[in-house]
Amino acid sequence: MEKYLIVIAGPTAIGKTDLSLSIAKHYNTDIISCDSRQFYKEMKIGTAVPGTDELAQVKHHFIQNLSIEETYSVGQFERDALAKIEELHKEKDVIVMVGGSGLYVDAVCKGLDDFPKIPNEIREELNSRLQNEGIESLEQQLIQLDPDYHKVVDRSNPHRMIRALEVCITSGKPFSSFRKQQEKKRKFKTIKIILNRDREILYQRINQRVDMMMAEGLLEEAEGLYKYKNCNALQTVGYKELFAYFDGEWDLETALNEIKKNTRRYAKRQMTWFRRDPETTFFSPEEQIAIMEYLKENITN
Numbered sequence: 001m002e003k004y005l006i007v008i009a010g011p012t013a014i015g016k017t018d019l020s021l022s023i024a025k026h027y028n029t030d031i032i033s034c035d036s037r038q039f040y041k042e043m044k045i046g047t048a049v050p051g052t053d054e055l056a057q058v059k060h061h062f063i064q065n066l067s068i069e070e071t072y073s074v075g076q077f078e079r080d081a082l083a084k085i086e087e088l089h090k091e092k093d094v095i096v097m098v099g100g101s102g103l104y105v106d107a108v109c110k111g112l113d114d115f116p117k118i119p120n121e122i123r124e125e126l127n128s129r130l131q132n133e134g135i136e137s138l139e140q141q142l143i144q145l146d147p148d149y150h151k152v153v154d155r156s157n158p159h160r161m162i163r164a165l166e167v168c169i170t171s172g173k174p175f176s177s178f179r180k181q182q183e184k185k186r187k188f189k190t191i192k193i194i195l196n197r198d199r200e201i202l203y204q205r206i207n208q209r210v211d212m213m214m215a216e217g218l219l220e221e222a223e224g225l226y227k228y229k230n231c232n233a234l235q236t237v238g239y240k241e242l243f244a245y246f247d248g249e250w251d252l253e254t255a256l257n258e259i260k261k262n263t264r265r266y267a268k269r270q271m272t273w274f275r276r277d278p279e280t281t282f283f284s285p286e287e288q289i290a291i292m293e294y295l296k297e298n299i300t301n
Helices: 016-026 052-058 075-088 104-110 121-131 133-146 158-171 199-216 218-230 240-246 251-277 288-298
Strands: 003-009 029-032 095-097 190-194 280-283
Touching: 003 016, 003 104, 016 029, 016 052, 016 095, 016 288, 029 075, 075 095, 075 104, 095 104, 104 190, 104 251, 104 280, 121 133, 121 158, 133 158, 190 288, 199 218, 199 251, 218 240, 240 251, 280 288
Parallel strands: 003 095, 003 190, 029 095, 190 280
Antiparallel strands: none
């Protein structure tokens, strides 16, 4: 019997959770989360973790399973997710994976590339520049060394930018060139569904979601995490802007506008990432009947 991994991906606030629940219930299976920020139990409101009732409908894995004080890499997630998928496939032919973190989706479906070992002095020098000159200095260097990766990287995430620069400097080649190597073999077939909708509607949904998060207590959640603001997990849209408010850099209205603006920019980069993958099929979230027909045609068991 063939084993399948159905991937439901797309930009933030597009409607991935509702669709993944419907598909998982249809196939009586579990959901693997590959949202790199929903791993952290302290970051519930700002990462739009599925609600208690949604989590009760279907068994989820890799949601709020870590602390922000723990370090957790995409390589660790690849190993953990593949082990969980193999375990679940012993009893289930189909598993659903959902999330908007393109790098984490690729790690599970294709495998990570074999990057060079990074000398400590390069890593230390880049981190020192981040502290002394800010992320803008790193961004300008990345534009020079790897303009292709600069188009898709989360520019508000210094960890991702430093990682790319480490590889560029160490190897003398663009970071993006390592991401085009041969895919690793998997024991399952992957069916990728990318959700998309009219940009203006998506941006409206993003703005509404930010307002809803604030009503649900995002400000208080961020305030409770302020002392951990230098943790990599918290270099995230929705938190770092509120930290700037707590530091007196912005008033609250400015911080909220920045969250909305940066989330819209992030959604645009997510779509840029997913569009480059020829193995994806695009649907509107409203096309559930068409999606189920598509899955029926591609799952042969």
